[in-house]
Amino acid sequence: MEFKDYYKTLQVERDASQDEIKRAYRKLVRKYHPDVNTGPDAGDAEQKFKDVGEAYEVLQDPEKRAAYDRLGANWKDGQSFRPPPDWDEGFEFSGGGYTEADPDQFGAFFDELFARRGRARPDMRGAGQFHAAGQDHHAKISIDLEAAYKGGSMDVGLRKPELDASGHVVLKERTIRVSIPKGVYDGQHIRLAGQGSPGLGKGPAGDLYLEVAIKPTPGIRLEGKDVIMDLPVTPWEAALGARVDLDAPGGPVQLTVPKHSQTGRKMRLKGRGIPGNPPGDLFAVVKIVIPPTETEKARQLYEQMAREMDYDPRAGRKG
Known part of the structure; x- marks a missing residue:
């Protein structure tokens, strides 16, 4: 798989704000839209139109952008690319799935990362008030094989992508205490009730699901x-x-x-x-x-x- 430089596609710098990304997207969409490109170069314009949409799908979302930045930190456009197995360790996400990109490219990775994310569930009970459960959050943590055998407690550092006041993506860090059950296996999820996004109105908070990865042991x-x-x-x-x-x-x-x-x-x-x-x-x-x-x-x-x-x-x- 070849790495795609989405910042290059949208013609913005890597530290561009979300507003700058949106403006660049709108400008390029108008430029490459099929309705205004009907000549001999229509095929090339159509591909660029799709590439712009794919890049924007990722960079307009703070969580997907943070994941992409981590994936693509040391790669150049067109290079053969394979994400490392622990690339998403400690990242806390709550967003929805990937919808528009070529599934042979980054779409497959974002599908895997976001596909099971929770969504707010509306509860219309109450006098004119809207109640909704908060979104579930997901993250991956690594433990030693010994911890899988014995269980125990450990402090886990998580980083949640958010937007700051200037519209730039930042990582908000928090540390939580996690009880590791004896006999946990690779790929198992640990549920922490109420550790996801806050609910709306009287809706309950979402949960945090931690996917366990057991660290490799030589031999x-x-x-x-x-x-x-x-x-x-x-x-x-x-x-x-x-x-x-x-x-x-x-x-x-x-x-x-x-x-x-x-x-x-x-x-x-x-x-x-x-x-x-x-x-x-x-x-x-x-x-x-x-x-x-x-x-x-x-x-x-x-x-x-x-x-x-x-x-x-x-x-x-x-x-």
Whole structure:
């Protein structure tokens, strides 16, 4: 996917106010509107008209603009672009979906970010008064794998895009205390009642939904509540079998490595994954680690093995 410079499309600076963006949009819409471009350049004008609409769809909205600014901080127009997985961490949003852009471009990312955002729900009860529930807010937070196993409390910093008095987008920061439930899994949402936008009239405040992302741990990957981790073993442990200790999430465990184990052999420890009802499983995957030949004695041992074992792991293989 290529990065699109929406500021360049609207011919405004990156620090332009929302009023400046609106004026630039109106000017370019009149210039490229299909009704006034009927000559040989009509096709080019139509594409520019669509590009202007796409750029304005993002930049006119403070939340989408803040997200776009974070996404595009270090990219140039036309460069091959892939958003980092944690680009929206800590951003608090409440806006609606993306409606006009090419879905192969940024539209897909804004759809994912905003599609499930809450909307005010009108309640017409009362004597001539309008009551509406506040919008729900959404944000993503990251936790360690240990916190997923044990739970606990943590302070979370959030940044909510807003407009200042001069019409520029600023990030309003706040810190909240969050209770992490034991057994939370990657992608799960934690609901904080009443932490969204205030309601109108007697309408209740919206809620805040925090999407949990578990931070990557070297040698470990997650599949739902199952935990898959590397089990480093020596060649003799793999060949002869051994009892080995593994420093696993949730506490150390002792495993029996069967003899003749090869790299990739998987051993299951039922119920030792992320806690829950039911809990996930822990899978230890054998990874044979070759000792270094930094000493003369070590080199001689390898040479002795080569002479006496007469083993070719490629024998009988083609290609």
